[in-house]
Amino acid sequence: MTRAPIRARTGQGGVGAAPGEPPPGPVSSTGAAPGNRTGTPSGDGSDSGCNRGSDGGSDGGSDAVLAGLLARAAELRPLLRAEQQATEDRGTYSPETHDAFWEAGFYRMLQPRRFGGLELGVPAFYRLIAEVARGCPSTAWCLCLGAGHALQVGSYFSERAQREIFGLHGQLVSPASGNGQNTVIERVPGGYKVSGKWRYCSGVPYSTHFMGFGTFPGVEPDAPDRFCWFVVPGGDYTILDDWGGIIGMKGSGSNSVVLDGAFVPDHFAVDCTWFDESAGPTAGSELHGNPVYGGTFEGFAEGEIAAITAGTAMAAVDEYVRIITTSTVPHHAETVLRAEHPDYQRWLGMGLAWADAAAAISVRGGQLYEEYARLSVEGSDPFSRDKGARLNDMYFASEQLAYDAVGLLLRNSSSSAAADGQAMQRYFRDMVATCTRADQLERMAAAAAGAYLRSLAAT
Structure with missing residues (x-):
């Protein structure tokens, strides 16, 4: 199996390999398929039936497939954590990690079953991405935004286009x-x-x-x-x-x-x-008989980031637990583990609550996406601009909770936890990068409010 990060390389130690290392296999200067991967990867969900709303009405087969994918992501967590620094150094996750994702079917979660996908739906996808982010936020970001656009291809492109796009390598990885x-x-x-x-x-x-x-x-x-x-x-x-x-x-x-x-x-x-509003059936909802392929891009895209940050917050919780169970309370008359002190328990409880809430908002947003898409496809109620904008802002609120959780846990860890190369510092840096993008709640909230007021006026 040929595998390689697909990118141009400039000079030695480019992002296609760790500094001083040779590229892992042939490296092309043009985008190309990652090797000769054909056929159906494991966990194809062939007995699962067509999902009709994961985490809210999916059949037992789909639930079993999702459980298997989540379990596989949890199994990969130690590897992803061990690779965090190397992932930063090379600019992406390793070819071995890519192979593991490919073989598990992670890239096929939103791909239509008609074209070899799992068709597990939006909430399921968000849950998997959060689980991967718990191992490595950067890896989850790269995976998510490579795999997530199967939803748009499956929703809006013609049958001919979908057959050619999904059929090229059996799985779609497309930023x-x-x-x-x-x-x-x-x-x-x-x-x-x-x-x-x-x-x-x-x-x-x-x-x-x-x-x-x-x-x-x-x-x-x-x-x-x-x-x-x-x-x-x-x-x-x-x-x-x-x-x-x-x-x-x-x-x-x-x-x-x-x-x-x-x-x-x-x-x-x-x-x-279909960027921010949709009404009636789409090419994909009719082709696949599934309303999940009838939503809007705005109602989905920021949910990907919310899932990543929810997983990042849980990764910070894990790291905080490691810190407080292996270190003692400073400036304390007695030798007491931090985990036994009420202050550190309080901070852990707050961080855990915010991480759990962030994850819950992410999944609920995915459920609402599918509900709005179903109503739109049925002709009952369009997937309107105000619905998409409010979903978008829900996701921003989830990200804010995750940011607050990571910041709280970092502040109450130790100075050594903020050192270069430490996981807690990395999670905080990842959250800062996420929350300094151009699209943030402070910028987008007015648009949602305006759309909401117009919808009220229309009624």
């Missing part, structure tokens, strides 16, 4: 980015030629495809421009060695992608009418 720079998109027979640079393509090191969006010329002459999502298969894009210079999430594989005249056939570009 998405709207951060296009110097883009040039021109109409050619049968499709488009696309050039430009897209930043923050989290999940790209092991990608099979890349998804971007941009302004496309109309299909017919003189037709208006179209705002589209598009898909490019591996081999048609270059991954730059430009990730890792921020405070945290250094191993999230959020590299830039460059396209140089890549051909995008017509059926690999779809109008982005």
Whole structure:
């Protein structure tokens, strides 16, 4: 089995390998499939039936498959923790970890069963990502944003496009980015030629495809421009060695992608009418007979980050337990384990409560996503902009709880826990990186409030 981080390399010790180490297998300067992986990985859920709302109405087979995936993620936790520093150093998780995810079926959780996926639904996906983040937040970020866009492909692209995209390697690993720079998109027979640079393509090191969006010329002459999502298969894009210079999430594989005249056939570009609202059936909900493929991007995307941060908070709880059960209370007349002191118990209890609440909000958001999608597909109630915006802000609230939990536990650990290379410091840095992105509650809350007020006025 050939395996390699798929990225351009500049100089020695690039992010495709740890400094001073050779790349783990052939490394291409263009996006390509991670080896010749064909066939059906283990845990295919072939007896599970079509999920109709995981963690809220799924059948027993789907529940069993999810339980197996969660158990596998828990088994991998010690390895992910042992690899945290190496993951930061290389900018992504190891090829061996990628193989473990591939073989377990982690990349197929949201992929339609019709095309070899598990179709386990949004709450289940969030739960798995949180479990992986408990082992390594950077790894979970890279996995999540590589695997999560199977939901959008399964929802909005045509049957022909889905068959070609999902069928290329049996599992989809595809980052998405709207951060296009110097883009040039021109109409050619049968499709488009696309050039430009897209930043923050989290999940790209092991990608099979890349998804971007941009302004496309109309299909017919003189037709208006179209705002589209598009898909490019591996081999048609270059991954730059430009990730890792921020405070945290250094191993999230959020590299830039460059396209140089890549051909995008017509059926690999779809109008982005589903970003923040949707009404009625979608191509995917009709094709797969499952309303989970009828939601909006805004109602889902920030939930991925909330799941990652909920898992990060639980990782900090684990580390705090290790610290207080192996060290004594400072400046205390008697030798007392911190775990036996009420102050440290109180701080642990608060951190645990916030971590549990963050995880619960994440999963509940996934359940609401599926409920809103079902109502929309049935024609009962559109998946409106105000619903998506409020879900988005729920996820931000979950992230705030996770941030507070990690900060509290770091402050009440020890100075040594804040040293370079320590897990608690890394979790805090990861949370800082997460909460300094452009999309935050302070920026987005007004949009949700405005949409909510308009919905009230409409009634």
